Amino acid sequence: MFKTTLNKGIFVPSILFIFLVSFISVAYPQVADAVLNTVKNFIFVNLNWVYVWAVTLFVFFLVYLMFSKYGKIRLGDNDSRPEHSFFSWIAMLFSAGMGIGLMYFGVAEPMQHYASEVFGLTQYVNKAKNAQLYTFFHWGVHAWAVYGLVGLSLSYFAYRFKLPLSLRSCFYPLLKNKTEGRWGNVIDVFALCSTFFGITTTLGFGVVQINSGLKILAIVPDTTFVYQVLIVTVLVGLAILSALTGVDKGIKFLSNLNVILVVCLLLFVLTLGPTVYLIGSFTEGLGNYINNFFNLTFNTHVYDAETLPWFYDWTILYWAWWISWSPYVGLFIAKISKGRTIREFVVAVLVIPTLFNFIWMTVFGNSAIWFDTHVSGGALSALAGNPDALMFRFFEYLPFTQIASFTTILIVIIFFVTSADSGIYVMNNIATKNALHSPKWQTVLWGALLAILSLLLLNAGGLKALQSMTLITALPFSVIMILFMVSLLKGLSIDQSYYDRKFSKSTTPWSGKLWKQRLKQIVATKNRASVQVFIKTVVQEAFLDLQLEFAKSGVIAHLHFDEASSTLELEIKHDLINNFVYGVVPASKKVAAYLIDESNLPEVIEEGTYFPKAYFGDTRESYDIQYFTKNELISDVLKHYDRFLDIVSEERNEMFISTNSYEKEE
Known part of the structure; x- marks a missing residue:
């Protein structure tokens, strides 16, 4: 032939x-x-x-x-x-x-x-x-x-x-x-x-x-x-x-x-x-x-x-x-x-x-x-x-x-x-x-x-x-x-x-203790509704506990919830320096089309995958917190608050930390 x-x-x-x-x-x-x-x-x-x-x-x-x-x-x-x-x-x-x-x-x-x-x-x-x-x-x-x-x-x-x-x-x-x-x-x-x-x-x-x-x-x-x-x-x-x-x-x-x-x-x-x-x-x-x-x-x-x-x-x-x-x-x-x-x-x-x-x-x-x-x-x-x-x-x-x-x-x-x-x-x-x-x-x-x-x-x-x-x-x-x-x-x-991609910040506190729970979270469907549930349960409970503890120390923390965007924000206001802000908002990202029909991967929906994104009161890069437990989220907020106090105590950072004071004066 x-x-x-x-x-x-x-x-x-x-x-x-x-x-x-x-x-x-x-x-x-x-x-x-x-x-x-x-x-x-x-x-x-x-x-x-x-x-x-x-x-x-x-x-x-x-x-x-x-x-x-x-x-x-x-x-x-x-x-x-x-x-x-x-x-x-x-x-x-x-x-x-x-x-x-x-x-x-x-x-x-x-x-x-x-x-x-x-x-x-x-x-x-x-x-x-x-x-x-x-x-x-x-x-x-x-x-x-x-x-x-x-x-x-x-x-x-x-x-x-x-x-x-x-x-x-x-x-x-x-x-x-x-x-x-x-x-x-x-x-x-x-x-x-x-x-x-x-x-x-x-x-x-x-x-x-x-x-x-x-x-x-x-x-x-x-x-x-x-x-x-x-x-x-x-x-x-x-x-x-x-x-x-x-x-x-x-x-x-x-x-x-x-x-x-x-x-x-x-x-x-x-x-x-x-x-x-x-x-x-x-x-x-x-x-x-x-x-x-x-x-x-x-x-x-x-x-x-x-x-x-x-x-x-x-x-x-x-x-x-x-x-x-x-x-x-x-x-x-x-x-x-x-x-x-x-x-x-x-x-x-x-x-x-x-x-x-x-x-x-x-x-x-x-x-x-x-x-x-x-x-x-x-x-x-x-x-x-x-x-x-x-x-x-x-x-x-x-x-x-x-x-x-x-x-x-x-x-x-x-x-x-x-x-x-x-x-x-x-x-x-x-x-x-x-x-x-x-x-x-x-x-x-x-x-x-x-x-x-x-x-x-x-x-x-x-x-x-x-x-x-x-x-x-x-x-x-x-x-x-x-x-x-x-x-x-x-x-x-x-x-x-691809090769420089570091582990997600949400995996930083992981140990083998909660591995079964982590696995369920990884393979679960990640749509907007699931992220909203996460914010209204894990995030809200963490912020409420923080608000209570801050109050015991004489620090007033405000919680703001935007129903339209499902955004929850913890804010500590100040007179002369910028406010401390730690917020969580639902975010989405597109996924490759070939993943939608892949049978051996977590379920992916056509419009993309959703995750809860933490953001702050400045221009720092936000990140995914979807795998944090309540206590891990509280720990993350406190890390940022400690960083905030450390920065505002330095005189050379005045230009970056005092913009709110000018807005208040106006």
């Missing part, structure tokens, strides 16, 4: 939309690219402030969580611990988040900024500093804050609230059970399509870079489509094999291997390149980034019209790109982050990858700029528009060129495979609503779809149209991510309140 775990409400609309967009991009690539590019440009020009503000909020929100009381909350049960070692965890989130991009833009972006005259700078020092500064900006904290917010939201609601590892779960505090219905499916369809389009375009561009490197090394004769088909077939086949083995085996092994290779390549360039220059430029560049952090964050270039096209093509495009990729990367980060604390998660996701990116971009980008100025005579900057080949041409100015180039291709291939296999894994999770055991053919299906559609789009020239489509989806998703913050704050507030 044909077995599947695919959810029809998610898979069918997703696959139809993916096929529709892909068909249009393949059949009419120029038209699709023109239309989608027009929409993208309109958004970038007129709504770029949405991206700027959204990404800025993400950064500050995560920093706030890192230093707040919520930082100690664990992504899972309080006693849960991480499933992966710290190294493997960092390696996997890094491979999924930035992999191919670092290899593609490590030399290309700094060199393109350096070669650009958009800022009107001609001096080498200023151009080199700005190239490094803006590269840091685009690949730093802001990028990882986007991924971190989605990953944290998913991890928190999946492992703390025991909800499915799905974007719909991030709305649970706002939508509650509606997340299981149509709205939840819409959110997951959006996430699945966004993930598919993002991975497809990235893999398409990755294949071009691999093909270009293989040609430079004379492994393949040219960069024709035939060789690209072979590359995709082999690499996606490896990705499927890796995805079938699961996160704990294939994906973890490849991620760990790649990080080791990346560090080796980094040390190779640092050691054999302009070492002293690189260490100094990294130090100065880091300081320059920190000093300009707020200016870069809020800069919209509105006062400098000449730089606006650059701003749209770089900063806004990057923000849109990170946001559009965040459903996929966030889901994968969440999958591997169970057991971490929020503080540990934020520090690791924001700081460690950011610092590594800075080191990588400095070593490769600044080396290329140094070689371009001091060795090649501008040959590398002339290739700035050809990023597919730039990394490999850069290695020609270092010893062991062939070894470095082979290593680069191997790293790109592994990044290609890890991006594809983690993408396959995530897409199947979304489409199946996190089914535990899916048949293997579904993994093969997602891999085949990625391979076929990326090749069709690459051959027809439709990748740019699909890229524009992906960037357009970033606008609505940025709004969705802002709602993630609201939902996460609400969830964290409830979480903190």
